[in-house]
Amino acid sequence: MNEHRSILKETVERLFADLAADRTADPRASWHAIDELGLPGLLQSQEAEGFGGDWEDAGAVFRASAIHRLEIPVSETILACSWLAGLSLKCPDGMGGFLLHSVDPAGPAGLERMLAAGKLDWVLALGDKSWRLVDLREFGSTTNGTRPSRAELISKDLGAALIAEGPLDGGPQDHARQAALMRACQMAGAIEAMVALAIEYTRDRQQFGRSLSSFQAIQHQLALAMEESAAASCAAASACQAMALGDAAFEVAAAKWRVGKAADRVFDIAHQVHGAIGFTREYDLHEFSLRAQEWRRDFGNEGYWAREMARAVLSNRPKPLWHFLTARHDAILAAERAGAGS
Template sequence: MSDNMIEETVKRLLANEVSRELLTAVETGEFAGALWQAIADAGMTKILCREAHGGIEASWPEALSLFYQVGYTQAPVPLSQAVVGQYLASRSGLDLAAGSVIALAAGAQTRALALTGNEAGTPATLTGTMTAVKWARHAHWLVVEAAGHVCLVDAKGTGVRVEPKADAASLPADTVVLDHAPVAHVLPAGISGLSRPLEVFYAATTAAQLTGALDYALDLAVQYVKDRVQFGKPIGKNQAIQQQIAVLAGEVACSYAAAATALRDLPAMQEDSAPQAEFSAAVAKVTASDAVRTGASIAHQVHGAIGFTYEYPLNFATRRLWAWRAEAGSSTEWAERLGQAFIQAGSDQFWPHLTARTLPSADAPATPADHQAQPTHAERTATHV
């Protein structure tokens, strides 16, 4: 299946199934069961999986349109989470049901977790509390990255308690309390260059999702300034508004480029190395999250008061943008990780690793090839003269 076919399939499916009535119903606590079943039947959740597990082994770039369309339509289902979870399970030889609802937890969410056991003959268990776990109340499986391991936990099993909460979009962002919850499987991703693969995959796909929703806000704004007439002409004829629309379009373009690069750097099913993935995912999440701050502000300034009303679609898009912006690590968290890695490695490591799109470590010298690409001081400062 080509990426165009994937795009056409998911775009048509979500356009037909996602409605204002569905969005409203999910915000009141319902789960979009019919939409989820249609997505599973179309094979979208297993798009990256091995053929033996019902997938087509698509690449991450081929799946970009899927994450983008989830954002553009604000589809109220955990499709991105399911794709990531199914991919990791398939890499580990597990064949989960296509209709499995999967919730992800990584990074700051799992720092308080304790992993016990995980030794020969000793079953592993997880204990601790996780906050803001999206869709946990509906999940069949929890994919949790804790203590350097990616763990698969039965969300309906013993030792798992879910306390329903909501995010800024009124979608499930639950607190999950684990009390010696059995780990069904420890997923040995085996990817060189990725110490925390789940966190990286989660950030990259969320960045793509944010880009789709921000592009939807741009389309709404463009259409509104064409239709809204004031003093006898569309307000889009005003140069100041044109400038703001151009800024918003630029934010979307930058976000899309960063997300596309991040997905390109993620490892395909048969790849065991991803040296650029963490750097690119961090940049994509920071870029997309910061674009939301600027872009959502412009979209609402252009619309005026109508954009804030519950009846207008920008309301739904903006609330999801703010909710997803905080998901999979905030821009501050990812920016700090980038900054700390480069500061600890020292100034000599900055340019080689920046141009190679890799995160340096304090004890890892740059490769000879990287040093060859390093510019002189004059070259680096030429643009500032």
């Protein structure tokens, strides 16, 4: 890890921990602290008055936002602002998000929850062939019928709420991959948090005069959970590295698939070792486990991304699978070394 990324991670971890410590804080005040740090422009170049970070930086921020259970759309705003920069548009003030109507017509659950809570100020709506930037503040702060539907954000005459619109060259597939990778990083963070809670609980909880963690069956379950968490983190980090260096279509598909599988497995293990308390509203576990289950469905589930991986591999026939995998890994390493030497 370079010095720049290390400083970013330490700063973000400290800020997110402080924001998470007060669960009753005004979301607008929390957002002000994030905005002051310059995080919305994380993936924008310094020439465009952005932070100048890359996808490895973004992956660390996305992961940390999930670990600290931030209830404001930090990750979504970062991604939407980077897409707007690609359209030569300035990112609006306030908390933002995006909709990929044609790719994910059911809608990402996390975004829908923030819409319902009035935590989005603007949204970038992407259709098959067009995009729209919409100021949601023109519709008030509630969802009592005054806000447009997902389909209407793409096609309806929105009047003063419409900030800008235009054609979408190349379709939304690249945006879908980036959105899926964002979710993979967030899931990896939630999985890490679930495992940490499970370890802490089994260490503190006594049964038959012994801590739960001293039982071999519990140790076995925790070991499996830690393996899944490590696999999820590695898959997400590898995809972020590939995205930062160029073509990442296969790595993103593999990450979203693998992290989703890990989220499912760790959900079961974490709740099993916690027992009934894991499902109670007062205990933190469900805030990570249920959110991870929501994120598994966003921007393509495991089945969708497994098919994408299969298409990538089959398109390279008759090259053997191992050769295909090692060639991609070698290309990533070569690009990384070339970047470090320049």
